[in-house]
Amino acid sequence: MSTTGRAAGGLHLFPFRGLRYVPERVGSLAAVTSPPYDVVVRPDGLHHLESADPHNIVRLILPQASTPAARNEQAAATLTQWLAEGVLAPDPEPALYVYEQSRDGLLQRGLVGALALSAPEDGVVLPHEDVMPHIVEDRAALMRTTAANLEPLLLTYRSDGTTTGATAVIEHTITRDPLLATTTEDGFSHRLWSLTDPTELAEVRADLAHRQALIADGHHRWATYLRLRTEHASPSPWEYGLVLLVDTARHPLQVRAIHRLLHRLPVAEALQAAAGAFHVRTIDAPLPQALTALAEAAAEGNAFLLAGDGRFHLLSHPDRALLARTIRTDRPEAWRTLDATVLHSTLLDEVWRTPDTPEHIAYIHDTEAAVEQAERHNATAVLMHPVREEVVRDLARQGVTMPRKSTSFGPKPASGLVLRSLTVD
Known part of the structure; x- marks a missing residue:
């Protein structure tokens, strides 16, 4: 993952070699996906996902064993095994990924990439909820042991709503054949495209360089990214975290309780x-x-x-x-x-x-x-x-965090469509 040309301030989203399921090695792409780890209702939902396909991503994001350490070691061993068996494979070259979700007239598109982490005081990425330390520790231990970002955070920003910059690149990308297309049991259709053209990547980079983002979903994983960054000498892949970045001027999110x-x-x-x-x-x-x-x-x-x-x-x-x-x-x-x-x-x-x-x-x-x-x-x-989105954003801009688990923004990205390894170039 090249970081050439990184500037201070703003959002800096970098291409990476995504790990993706090899369709021929699984029952179906829909059967190996999962909602984000904190949305899975345990134990019923966990058992349902585990039985959907032996390679369902839930075996990585919510591994089951007798102790926390054993759970994390199991997830790491499973990830290693799936890579060795060709169930998961890295894409041949670094890319940003255009990701689309749609259902019943709702349409959301955004960019999946490795975001350069910024300090809270920089005001580039705004949290709006407090986090629970034991969950941050749990996610940190899992990421540390697997050396992977297993599911993307959901971040939002607001453009001026015109079809320029990153939006123009996204709209052009979706005219091509997608890397994958599937419909999950919740009725959402998912499509993913690879974005590798240097000119288009530069256009995205220039557009995002002066943007500010709100964490819509994934406060604990963002806090985990920041913690793990401090544990590794710079430069390192731990200075970046897997995110889905959505322009809510184009694709307003739903806010649920x-x-x-x-x-x-x-x-x-x-x-x-x-x-x-x-x-x-x-x-x-x-x-x-x-x-x-x-x-x-x-x-x-x-x-x-x-x-x-x-x-x-x-x-x-x-x-x-x-x-x-x-x-x-x-x-x-x-x-x-x-x-x-x-x-x-x-x-x-x-x-x-x-x-x-x-x-x-x-x-x-x-x-x-x-x-x-x-x-x-x-x-x-x-x-x-549910709370109105403008209340959330206004408080975040004031540096005021809401009580934890105050909001649920969506639609959330499906886990399992693209992963990020911190050991793959």
Whole structure:
């Protein structure tokens, strides 16, 4: 991977020799892909993916063994074996990759490449959520042992919306035959092209050199990239990380909520504790109608939907004195009024006394899965209403991070279409 011509500031996206599945060695490309590691609902989703194909990428991003060290060693051994057997193979020359996702009228295109890492104080790549140290350590150990970026982060930037620069290159590239095309079981069609022409690469480089990006998905992996960079002397391949970069002026992302599953808190206990602090209304209706009620309440203020006992319970209109006592005042108003802020500072910390640890809280992207798991395990699902993208971006530009797992941007790139080895030239 050549870094010739790198300049200070801005986004610097470099070609790399992508590792890709050899179609003849797997059942199908769709069967070896996976959602990002933190979207897989375990254990059901994990088992489903493992059984889809013996070479599914989930065996690398979520290896299963008795200890963390054994899991990471297993992933590294599996990666080595797949390379030796020709299941995965590096492309012949470094490239950027144009990646397209589409479904039901939704279209997203972006560039996959190795992004030069920048320090947080540079303000080039903006995080908007806090991270959990134990997850960063888990991802760092996996990357360290496999010496690979196994799935790309999702970053966004905003152009002026014209068909110039990187956009023009992307639009020209998609007129050619793709490297691969597949449709995954969620209905999304995926296509990937290789971009190697020096003139087009230079055009992309010039366009991105003055851009600023927002981390849409992958805060823990970005923190992992930064940690691992410090462990290696410069120059090294650890100074770059695998990303998908999307221009949201051309392809606006969807913003969804991430729900909470409170393992050790039954719904009855959650409602009893919250009764004096929030207005509580039980909704005897199917999930879609309950979510509509949540959206209507969220338009007026903080609101949450509890599930787990076969019904839905809307929490709204929190006690103002309680909010004043539990929410820190040294943050902007937009942060203090976030649902995630009220959930963690007021409900979890004060009302429910629930620690933010894996034993007590799971973070689940899929709404139906959150409800189903709560009902199955006598737990409480806290369903959230999504935050608007402009709120996220404005806070990020102020250097203010939101409570962790506050948002879910999408569509997320499928894992398994292109990987980056840190040992392949």
